Amino acid sequence: MSDLNKNTLYSDVVICGGALAGMTLALAFIKNGFNVVMVDPKTVKDLINFDKRTTAIAEGAKNFYDTIGVWKKVKRFAEPIKIIKIKDGSSKIDLNFDCKQFEDNTNVDSLGYVLENVHLLKQINSTIEGYRNKEGLIKRIKARVVSIDSNNLNSKVILSNKMEISSSLVVACDGKHSIARNMMNIGTKSYSYKQEAFVCTILHEKRHDNIALEKFLPGGPLAILPMKKYKNMYRSSVIWSDGREVSKSRYNSSMNNTSNIESEIEDHCKDWLGKVKVDNFKALFPLELTMPKSMIENRFILIGDSAHSIHPIAGQGFNLTIRDIKSFVEDCHKRKSLGLDIGSKIFLKNFERKRILDITSLVRSTHILNKLFENNGLSVKFFRRLGLSAVSRSKIIKKI
Numbered sequence: 254m255s256d257l258n259k260n261t262l263y264s265d266v267v268i269c270g271g272a273l274a275g276m277t278l279a280l281a282f283i284k285n286g287f288n289v290v291m292v293d294p295k296t297v298k299d300l301i302n303f304d305k306r307t308t309a310i311a312e313g314a315k316n317f318y319d320t321i322g323v324w325k326k327v328k329r330f331a332e333p334i335k336i337i338k339i340k341d342g343s344s345k346i347d348l349n350f351d352c353k354q355f356e357d358n359t360n361v362d363s364l365g366y367v368l369e370n371v372h373l374l375k376q377i378n379s380t381i382e383g384y385r386n387k388e389g390l391i392k393r394i395k396a397r398v399v400s401i402d403s404n405n406l407n408s409k410v411i412l413s414n415k416m417e418i419s420s421s422l423v424v425a426c427d428g429k430h431s432i433a434r435n436m437m438n439i440g441t442k443s444y445s446y447k448q449e450a451f452v453c454t455i456l457h458e459k460r461h462d463n464i465a466l467e468k469f470l471p472g473g474p475l476a477i478l479p480m481k482k483y484k485n486m487y488r489s490s491v492i493w494s495d496g497r498e499v500s501k502s503r504y505n506s507s508m509n510n511t512s513n514i515e516s517e518i519e520d521h522c523k524d525w526l527g528k529v530k531v532d533n534f535k536a537l538f539p540l541e542l543t544m545p546k547s548m549i550e551n552r553f554i555l556i557g558d559s560a561h562s563i564h565p566i567a568g569q570g571f572n573l574t575i576r577d578i579k580s581f582v583e584d585c586h587k588r589k590s591l592g593l594d595i596g597s598k599i600f601l602k603n604f605e606r607k608r609i610l611d612i613t614s615l616v617r618s619t620h621i622l623n624k625l626f627e628n629n630g631l632s633v634k635f636f637r638r639l640g641l642s643a644v645s646r647s648k649i650i651k652k653i
């Protein structure tokens with residue numbers, strides 16, 4: 254990274270947005286010898302104070318975090334999922350996926366891991382800090398990206414603090430409402446589920462036995478995911494998608510008095526978890542599917558929720574992002590070692606082509622799954638039964 258012009262920084266890559274996707278990408282890039290400037294109006298401390306959610310991390314994402322030196326630091330905070338129970342609230346269909354019962358694979362120790370975003374953010378940041386001190390490969394700037402201008406030679410990014418960065422490539426990791434995507438005139442297709450997710454942490458009387466529950470209720474899916482114990486208390490993470498008004502009222506009432514929501518949650522898990530107490534953290538997330546018409550432009554690519562923001566029904570949005578990041582950084586590394594331009598539109602287009610099948614199949618399956626359970630007509634119940642029994646025979650759970 255150099256400073257030829259007083260107000261201009263020069264780097265290989267500018268990452269617009271430094272939350273989970275931006276920070277993971279930045280670390281993967283610097284591990285592969287790239288200079289990175291990451292820009293975000295929020296500091297890592299702001300993000301840690303704000304994002305108290307958990308993420309279900311699949312085996313592939315865990316392996317990726319292992320290769321970039323993060324997994325060994327977060328492992329002790331990650332609770333394995335050993336069994337996934339899927340229940341259809343209206344038809345009493347009940348499916349169990351046990352990590353020990355995949356007949357063709359004897360080495361599956363878990364079906365994923367539940368990790369608090371706070372730990373992930375802290376440990377990615379501490380790994381990045383190690384590089385900053387040693388090699389000066391990365392800079393995080395507290396500002397907003399306000400304009401992007403690309404030509405055949407480079408990209409020029411202007412920040413809200415008037416700073417200018419010149420780079421070979423700009424990556425937008427600025428979330429589902431990406432401003433950078435708008436700046437590059439990339440349109441989107443959106444679908445609102447007319448649902449919001451009420452998210453909270455619960456403390457409970459009995460052990461969760463590493464079971465994750467996904468219960469399909471008429472208003473939307475309720476997920477209860479096992480978390481690591483805290484101060485000897487059993488904990489789980491609740492992600493309850495439901496109609497906007499219902500979710501808002503759950504959220505509002507839980508801010509004054511948690512007894513209603515506690516007894517609502519107990520209705521679905523009392524036999525298993527015993528008495529439930531809602532912890533301090535509660536939040537609400539509007540749910541919509543947002544897909545850009547293209548992932549790339551000249552010297553520009555979308556990664557993270559800016560590239561695909563999906564329903565959290567299967568806890569797969571960020572896992573998909575990790576697959577994008579892994580593949581993209583590997584391709585950039587190969588290109589750089591051949592002395593080729595990582596901002597070339599042809600290269601970026603080829604990358605998009607390579608990833609599009611994985612992305613569209615996950616987007617479609619989460620969308621269809623949600624629509625299938627949203628509807629309670631008789632024919633839909635039939636297809637639901639058919640769908641679930643197909644899922645039970647497939648390798649999808651293991652794959653994710």
Ligand SMILES: Cc1cc2nc3c(=O)[nH]c(=O)nc-3n(C[C@H](O)[C@H](O)[C@H](O)COP(=O)(O)OP(=O)(O)OC[C@H]3O[C@@H](n4cnc5c(N)ncnc54)[C@H](O)[C@@H]3O)c2cc1C
Nearest residue numbers: 270272273274309397398427428557558568569570571572
């Ligand atoms: C309720 C819920 C549960 C979920 N559970 C799971 C799960 O279990 N497993 C899973 O895989 N996925 C899950 N997901 C999805 C996952 O949380 C998201 O995919 C992920 O958090 C997106 O991260 P991101 O960095 O792309 O975007 P964001 O977290 O939205 O970050 C965007 C960043 O860009 C910054 N920014 C905005 N504008 C600018 C600008 N102009 N200049 C610079 N910076 C800017 C913002 O300040 C912010 O820090 C869940 C999602 C929800 C809503």
